[in-house]
Amino acid sequence: MMLLDNPSLKLVRDIQVFDLIWNNTADAIFTIGHDGAIIDANPAFEALFGWNVEEIKGLSFPPFFSHITKEEHQEILLQLRKGKKFPYVVSKRKHKDGIVLDIIASYQPINNQEILAIGMYKNFTEQMKIQRKLQASEDTYRTLVESLPVAIIVQQHEKMVFANSAGLKIFGKNRLKDIIGKSLWDFVFSKEKEKIKEKFNRILEQKNTSVSISDEFTTNDGKVICGEIKVNYIEYKGEPSIQILIQDISEKRNYEAQLEYLAFHDPLTGLRNRRKFTDIVKGAIKKVEKTNEKIAIMYIDLDHFKSINDTLGHNVGDEFLQHFAIRLKSCVRKNDELCRIGGDEFLVLLNNLTNYEQIKKIAERMHSTFKAPYSIDKKTFDVTSSIGISVYPEHGLNERLLISHADQALYRAKENRNRFVFYS
Template sequence: MKFNSQSVVESNVLELVWNNTNEAIFTIGYDGRILTANPSFTAILGWEETDFREDSCFPFFADNSPEEHQKQLTQFKRGHDIPYYVTRRKRKDGIVLDILASYRAINNGEVLAVGMYKDFSEHMNIQRRLQASEDCYRNLVEFIPDAIFVESNGKIAFVNSPGISLVGAKSAQEVIGQSVWQFIRTDDKITLKAKIQQVISTKEPIIERLLRFDGETIWVEIIAMAIVFEGESVIQILLRDITSKKNYDAQLEFLAFHDPLTGLTNRRYFTTQINQAIENAEKKNHMLAVMYIDIDKFKRINDSLGHDVGDQLLKQFANRLKEHVREEDVLCRIGGDEFLILLNGLKDKKKALEIVSRLHKAFQVPYLIDNQRIVATSSIGIAMFPENGIDSKILISRSDAALYLAKEQRNVFQFY
C-alpha cells in the first residue's frame, strides 16, 4: 500500500515536470516516430503529436534529411546517450531556431529514447554578434600599420601582422603565449610596470626600447588600454616604431651642439661645459686649462690643394686631438681651423704641460690625404684656471692671446 502511494506521488511529480518545464521533452519510439511530446515542445516548435503520426522522420530537422535521425536511432538502440550539443531545428511555420539538444537512451517498452530541446536562439545570436564584432576587430587591426597586441592574464592572446613584423617573428605562433613586456629592454621592471599602469589609466604614450628576435634594438611608442576581447577583459597594446624619428631627433640634437664636419662639439656646447667645469673645480680646488689651437698656414693649404683636401685635413686633425687627450676633456671646433680644448680636473700645471707636449709632438707627423704627404704643424695657446682667470670668457680670451704669441714663431705652444 505504501509502495502504491509513493508511485502515485512520483507519477504526479513527473506529470508536473512534463507539463510545466520550459524545455521541450519528447519520447521516441523504435520506429523513429515521436510518441509523446510535452506542451513546451509545441510552444517552442509549433509541432503537435498528431503531426508525427504518419512520418517516421522528424519533419523539424532543418535540412529535411533523415540521415542525422537514422544515425541517432542507431546510437539509441546501442544504449548510447547523446549529450548536449547545439543544432538547428525548424518550427512548423518555417522559422529555423538554434536548439540545445540532448538525448537519453531508454530501451524500455515502446520508448527507445527521451529527447530534450532548449531554445538557444537568443544565446547564439548574442554569440554571433560577439563573433562578428571580434571578426570586425581582427579585420580592422590587420589594416592598421601599427603593431597591435592583445594581452590576457599577462600573455599575448592575439597579434596582428604588423606586430609579428615589429618583433621580427616569422609567425603569430612565435609570439602567442609570451608577454609583450619581455621584448621591452629596461633595467627596472618595477618602474616599467608602474609606467604601463599609468599608460592604461591616462592613455598617454611612453617611449621604450624593444629587442627584436633578430637581436636588433628599436625605439617604440607604447599605448595601452583595457578592452573586451572574446568576452574577456584584456589589455590592448599598440606599439609604434619610432626609431627613425628618434634617430632624426638625436641627429638634430647632435647638430645643435656639434660641428658637422669633425664631429667635435661647437662653441655653444663648449661654453656650457667650461662654466660647469669651473664650478666643479672651485668646489674641489682643482685646476683647469683652456687650449686655443689652430693649424699653421691652413689657408695656403686650403687654397692651393682645394677645399676637399682642407676638409680631410680638418677631420684628421680632429682625430689626432681625440687620440691625445683624456676622456674627460672637451674638444671644440670654433670654426675654420680654430679649436678649443678644455682640460678638466687638473691637480697641477704639470699635467697640462704633459698633455700639450703630447699634442705638439703628434702635430709634427705629416698627414696623408689622397696619397699626398702634407706637412701641417699647429700652434697652441694655453690659459690656466684659476691662475689666468676665473671666468670662462677671460680664460678663452687669454688662451687666444697666448696663441697669438705662439703664432709669431709657429709650431710651438705658449702659456699665457
C-alpha cells in the same frame, strides 16, 4: 697620402642618410627656429597638409595648428628650449582644404645656432578611424586591425586574447594560438615591467583613460625594440580589456641620435663644436670648484694655413684639417675635450691637472706631433701651430674668461709663431 679615419667617413654617411630621410620619408618633418617660427618643411609635409613651404615659412602659429591654442604652443616651445623631448603625442592638425587629420606628433630639441627643434608628424587618420570602431564584433575588429603596420594586442586578466600580424611579428610568432592565454611578459622583457603593469591595471579600473609609454623591450631572441606604446580600455567579447598599440621606433631613434650628433659636432672633423664645448667647460669648472685641481684651455691656430687653401685648394685644406684633428686627438688624454671653432682654430680642454708642468708637456707633445710633414694628394708640406693657454682658476673663474684669455695668449704666441704662451 693619409686616409680619413672611420669617424670622418661615418659623419659623411650620417649627413647623406639625413638628406635621404628628409626627402624620402613618408612622415611630415619641419624645422622650428628659436623664435618659434617655421624654418623649413620636407616634401612629405606639403603632401600631407597641402601647404606650400613658402606659405608657412616664418609663421609662429601656422594655420595647420587647428586644435592647439597659442598658449599651449608656447608651452611646448618653452619645454623644447629646456631640452625636453616630446616623443609621442596624439593630436589633430588641419589640412589646407579644412580637413582635420589625426596625427602622431613628436618634437626633438636640437638647439643649435639656427634650429630650436625638429617636428615630425605621422598621419594617423585612418588608424584613428579604425580605432573608433573597435567596439564592433570580433570579426570586424580582426579585419580592421590585421593589415595595420602597428602591433595591436588585446589583453584580458593579464593574458593575451588577440594580436594582429604585426603583434605576432614582434613576438617572433606566426600563429595566434602561440600567444593566446599567455602573458605579454612571457615574450618580452623590460626594466619598467612593474610600473607598466600598474598603468595597465589603472586603465582597467578607470575604464575611460589611456596612457602613452616609451620604453625599450628585449624579446626572447635578443632583439631590442624601441617602442612607443598607446594603451586604452576597450570591451572585447563583452569583457573589460586593454588594447595595446606598439610602434617600433628604433629607426626613428637612430635618426634622432644622428640629428643630435650633428647639432653638437663639427661636420668636417667630427670634433665638438663651440656651443657644446662651452657647456663642457662650464661643467668642468663646477667639478673642480670643490677640489684643488686645475683645468686648462688651449686655443690653437695653424700658422700660414691660408696659404694651403690658396695654393692647393679648399679640398686639400679640408682634408688637412681632418688629418690635423686626428693628430690633435693623439696628443691628449681620454678625459680631455677637443673642439673645432671654425677655419683653422681649435680648442682643447685639459682636465684633472695639478701643476703647470703637465700642461707644458702636453703642449710640447703637440708641437712635436704637429710639425711632422703632412702628405695629402701626393703633396708633402709642413705646418706649425701657435697655442695660447689659460688656466683655471688663475686666469678666469668662468668659461667665457678662460676662452677669451686663451685667445689673448694665442695672439702673443703668433707674434713669433710655432710656440705656446700662457696668459699673463
